[in-house]
Amino acid sequence: MGKDDVVGVGDYEGAAAGWGALKAVADAVRGQMDIVKETRGLLSMNQPHGFDCPGCAWPDPKHTSSFEFCENGAKAVSWEATAKRTTPEFFAAHTVSELWKWSDFDLENEGRLTHPMAYDRATDRYLPISWDEALARIGATLRALPHPDMAEFYTSGRASNEAAFLYQLFVREYGTNNFPDCSNMCHEATSVGLPESIGVGKGTVTLEDFDHCDALFCIGHNPGTNHPRMLTTLREVAKRGVPIIVFNPLRERGLERFTSPQHPVEMLTLGSTPIASTYYQVKVGGDIALLKGIMKTLLALDAKSVADGGPGVLDRGFIKNHTAGIDELLADLDATSWDAIEAASGLSRLDIEFVGNIYAKAERVIINYGMGITQHRHGTGNVQQIANLLMLRGNIGREGAGISPLRGHSNVQGDRTVGITEVPNDELLDGIARVFGFDPPRHRGHNAIEAVEAIRDGRSKALVCLGGNLAVAMSDSEVTFKAMRNLDLAVHIATKLNRSHLLLAKQSFILPCLGRTELDVQATGPQSVTVEDSMSMVHASRGGLKPASEHLRSEPAIIAGMALATLPETRVGWANLVSDYGKIRDCIEAVFPEFADFNARIKQPGGFRLYVAASEREWLTPTRKANFFVYPGLDEDPRAANPAALTLTTIRSHDQYNTTIYGLNDRYRGITGRRDVVFVNERDLASRGLKHGDLVDVSVVSDVGSSPGERVMRNLTAVAYNIAQGSIAAYYPEANVLVALDHYDAESGTPSYKSTPVLLRASPSHEVLRRLVQAANE
Template identity: 80%
Template structure:
């Protein structure tokens, strides 16, 4: 008999935000912070002279309110500014073997790291070590490698521009371009796909463009959880009567309705503002089919208009003056049948034609997208089809219109801007040579997947991590965890303990760093850093809280000390730049022309936006035009007829691998993560029902050359999700994603297109993963 487990599963009826969000903020503060930190910390977040939210990368408005933070931003701050501490006494009380058995949430919930630590194999414990000894040993280990390309240097998107710039400078003087970073796992399809289409790897819109748009699309993202401050922008557009079209596999409350905590009327009346004017449940992996169907609809409307003597629907002036490749695109769309589009998208033709009609009627369209677009084996194709759709109507480089990739980590875009890339261009490398007097390596380095492969194969023996939780964030924990245990050196620069720190190398170090909320005091006084948001605004961030420990160092200082310990003949004046971060920004300006007058411009409230050529209709492509690019077919590796396609998702109490709690309020999940969301009809077809305990396995691992991949003992939750699609939490479901299952063009793991089977749990005594 199939077992059931319904505890902690209910139907959530409320709007996004509202009183539930305020209660969640209060609970987070009460559980982590002291009252003094609560007031000072939250009220200075995202303010002109405060610190930037360590959560998402949604931009700040030019005219800030008193409360420029959201529920999940508040959680991020309380999690970082917690009063809890992970001290040497804690490590003395717990072996690493014991800590490995802890839940990930409990590891981070121990609080802030306070001292540099080194692993001692004899006692199976991390022991305190002086900064000087740690750096001396790390430097010696890096110098001992036969080849600099045997080291991998990971970067989290929370690193500031200053830290990221120094990091890439150190690594390139050391002699490698091995820069696996979090962008490789999220928006690399944007970074690779958009330069081929429009010449820049970023979006083209500003926050002000939303005030002038007459149609907004939200595809493959969940603003209520992943960038909640966007809901205020969408609410304002909704109240203006702007059509907001949501295309997403799941019903997400933040795309349906929103109660603004800053609206006394909505809060007191328990009212809410509708967000999406139309909501379409696309099948997981069906985005290209929808986009081609929209283009097919637009072309039919264009032909009808011309036949009647009208002007047509395409922006022919823009296409002629600014683009190439239209003929190939038209032929591809013509050759794509409606039957194939319906089958791949899971949507009927009349729905897609309705979406296309809305697009055709609008004059200024913004298309927002998230990792529901990028984390597929055809992620780059998804991105380029969005660009194609916008270009057909001239919706790039015009006020109120453009492409808007929604970045995750608060500075993942900035890190890439200042040089964190495994594929550096000549302008960057020539600039480093000119400014610093050494010749950086020019060979392509490793992205995240390639780095793990190199570690697995023994070709890389050292891993330095500037923040993050790489091993847990990566696909294929079976391969990744085992690979990490074979390293000679592992160094983690971090604020809190996480599972990656427990994957032990021959030498393992944890180096505690300041958080963004804390005062960064250097020789010339307190320092500010800078970050770049999703819409390319670069602005300052200055922490105001007392550091969690007197033994903490800033990320830039740790990087500089590591560089000096590793490179005895370095040509970089590390000490001078650490004493005064203005000198780091001077160096950034010297290499990147877009940062002219960096130190002066960043003092302006709200910062500045480096020039975005595509926003001005200058196309930095080899053709000097924007390029229409085709994607052959509609989907890659279609699953077997009876398979479902799984997408990984984040809970509302989560940011990337960080778990603030075990609730997912908007989806009705409380105190647990051992669930899989399934369409009720798909459950019924398999003889299953809501609450059944099931196993989720890769559809045919033998066919894909895989060992067994299975998520055992999870509870099936009947949910409003597209038929043929299922969803489970990241990173728990990463066990289903093979290391070699990724977008061939960008290297992005396909966390959101996994063919699976769901069956009653095989082991009656099994427990959830």
């Protein structure tokens, strides 16, 4: 059966972006926005005096064009600035039980929330409520908890620095460090692994470094869908003739070729720029083996160079003066066999040695990585092995070289910078005590996994969510959904309705907030907020569109109102801070000295870069050196030893951003109008007696984290796809049901969304259908 013979499955022959992207932008704004908002909104995005894209965290170039946005950024804006409204009349017409049966797309597609709402159990409906009553009830319930640690406070990475700072201030004055946040589910392995390696949990490169690198590695990320504005940078690097080496289990169009909408010749001639000079399809979960193989190659090249009287390949000066732990790393690499590396990575020694030679010859190398590296049981190990590889040749702390983690949400890095963390350090807590006059709690709080476990076990009874869709984003949907229904209080600060709002506590509230595109007017006039991108650039963002409803409040105003309702003896001047966000920034600067002259510096076009010590070869580690870390073995999951096992990675479609589903198409992978598919290597299908288009069930290998019959996705359509053998892929968040809550990176707590051993079998319904067809033919 050919691809075109399966409904909604075909081939996409074009490059990334190009005319297909422009058509998708037009379709998105046509479906959601009016022409005035379309023009004012999109042309203000990522401009010096406009608003920051609510999508990805890729940096803005210094010289922005009038079209400094991508397809998915345009979708994000149209989704937020939609003309559609979810009003009290909508909730009056639909019970929560009815809405639960709606798709996630349909829930959000109803449009912007307009009024504060409270759930009424007698009618099974959300009913409108005044702001004063909602905040009073929330405050009373939080005060009534036996201990502050019985409440969880979630943060989405789209919250501004100002909102996030006020939020952590409120929660710490309340008395807990329970801050599950979206970073726990994406780049926590970076936040844990890099401080141990290089002293800071951030990347060391700037956008300008890409102008000077002479080799670029892309590992475990898909820019065409998840950070499309990066494609412009990759195009510029490729045009310079710099080798771009890609490692990814799936062939992704955005890593293969790109047609830039901002270059008329490419558009008019239907041309494109090749991106990857070399593309290797590493097995899902095989990154540790790959990285060790490249390092083994370097050591062999170094030994040969020295034996021939040469200088060697390793940067001995950097290693001697700036690092610790090299001997342990060398011993581990020596003990790792090539046979094991080939088996675990799915790549040949010849291919890995070819890459090692490219790396050895390059003087300035940048390594980019995404959640294909971090969302594993060994995510922290993956990150630290990347750091090891860079340090062997001194590729950290110099122009055109460094480590580049690719963040998802536009301010997930900034939220962590201003205090959203369950593991606060003394500098943060001492700063709060010094500036605000209260002693914040010193004990460790809950991350996302621990928060769900505490809610499941009845140890936490309240959940406040600053944006996001926590229950849907979390692993182990069945366990997580059940846990959320055990709460006494659930509060959701949101722009749109989503499934998490339908998981009802004894008291559930939806508090509608302004979006980033909208004008935020407080007592002193219109306000700006700030965000931090993946490369530590902080810049201002100011919306200009009329708010979706007169009843909306800004996130800082909602947080301040909640604090005043909860903390009768607060030491913080909440009303004063919210009247002028510049005063919030003054407080951020007082607590965090790296924000010196905060209000002045955000007036500069493009903002300013926070100090990243490792970029200057200052190592803020206990050893005052950058540290090589050994990861024992190659982390082959014991469940993968089952000869029938495949390793599942969850992926985003091109029509979504995290849990937000803009539509049911995945253009670059050839999927139209559906999400109920699983991508499988054709050989893996054939070895199981399956073929393209068959209905299949995917179930977890059951000896870890589940029992037989649990965690199954049924009746998915198998799509023969160019994916590494032994690996399969299904869409997030639907496939979260297959990821056990206790299947995560022990060091960072990151759920293992990207490597779960599973079994693939023909669905019983498919077998029934096959027999019916066979009988009809006979």
